[in-house]
Amino acid sequence: MTTATHPSPASTGTLPLSRLSPLVLLGIYLIVPALALFVMIDYIATDLVFSRRIAFDTHLMLVASLLLQAPHAIASLFTFADREYTSTYKGTLIKCGLIGLATLILILLVGDILLMLCLIAYNFYHQSSQQAGIAAMVTGNKSRLHEVWRWMSVIIQLVGFIALLANNNPDYHMMPDKKLALTIVAVLFMACFAVVSVIVARQSKTAMGRLLIGAQAVMLYLYVVMYIINLPLLMILAPVVVHDLTAFAFYINHNTNRNRETRFNYFSRIRNVVPMPEYVLTPLVALLLGASMFMSGSAEASYFAIVAIVLNVMHIYVEGKMWKAGSLHRKYTLV
Template identity: 25%
Template structure:
């Protein structure tokens, strides 16, 4: 099915729900809020909050249930839950599945775990920041060179911040200091480039979006340098996840609001569940079940049938696969000409 054929019967005016740029920009309010929390805790409570929070968000089950994994599951449910989308992208989906199985599956037998982890970490950071810069591109309208300068400085700083947080227990003090300094240099370069690039942005609103993405990275570096690791990850995670859900919910309302077209939304209609809450509720529920019970259930079945077990078959294997598929597919499923994009319109500029 060609993109032209898919898009022909649909008009923007028929779409009820829009993705608001003003709402997306408002999400960055978490940035000054987290910095304010840090200052209050530092000067008012002698780091009581920092000492109480887990040293890594991955150690906090509630964080895993609320951030990251749910929107990954939601993305895969949205894509694989519609047969027309699967038919359109089947070759890409199959090819990526084979690549993940070979490189991250069989490759783990030969490639050191640290190398695979760093590749996954870099892809994660790129995915998160590419989404935010991609959204801002529509209002900032930067020249290509300026857009990619901002993007790669953000990603570079983000990768070292990510490494400094999640690998801190395996780094020597000298290595940790080096990682912090490199992240700081890249963050400073990002600030300088933003000062240069803002003159190419045609509107105040666009300038606000440009600086919002820059300050997201700057604040993450600052909070990380003060060892508030949880807050450093919370800021980009919250902005990224809610931005993603705004697309998913808009898609579902515009496609299924008047006439549910899949079994999931027909069942939701019978239960009188609003279309807008179906995917978020299901993704959070599945995340909780998989994180809490997934590994034990799979190992109980494997132990009964084959007298064997698989290390983190669900929390590392299945969710890892879904995450990598999400990073890959999000790069094209919302692009112009995609069958999913026909259900998305924007407002609030």
């Protein structure tokens, strides 16, 4: 997941810290052309019959969410099996537990499906903010226009997801004149987004930064196209994959650097028993969890869903704290 190492002020021992290559971050966006190619081939071969078989199924969405998000969520949990981290983040971890309890109570009051949909909607904000933040690191650009670009990305994903829910609700119908007006607004907004993306890309201080801005913009245009041709799960697939693989790469980079000389983390000592690198072990655990959920009955799947939602909410809260500038996690992560 990382390239050759480079000296860094963050290095606390004789060995320099490993730097996460921007090429890895850019390579993750290959899911975008791969997905576009898949849909094009399916359109030519079957007129999208195969793609449309992947219906808007809540249970399948939960399984996909668990499979895709679990590797980086598990990797993030591994970081706290460290005495210094437990002490530093003690207040955050206590609040995290309270948030988990509150989430569980909300599930009992409003149901897991409604809360899951709200969580997915919030995840789009979380994902867009993460990718925009990483782009700012690589481009060296933290201008006001970059912030505008970030919020435009958030709006595209949130509005698209809300429209997706409306389209798949049999009780929802929109008048033709309102639909036309919204379509015009959407076209104008996407045109403005293209202009802002070009300007922000040109402001980048690095060529790799320009490519990352372009890749994010193209992904969001594919997101809109998937909505137009009504492929719900394929629509949300690229943003979720990009977010989770990017986060996973960051956690692996952090965990490798933190424990490169001294194994501070208790989980890192598992390698003495299980000779398996973390970037293999954590996805394997995630696959086992996902397979268990997929093969379980409806009652068991419901319990899995509740656990997945609670842990996801807790993870998002903690992740928002651990990657702030000056944090202990940032000290051991280099791009």
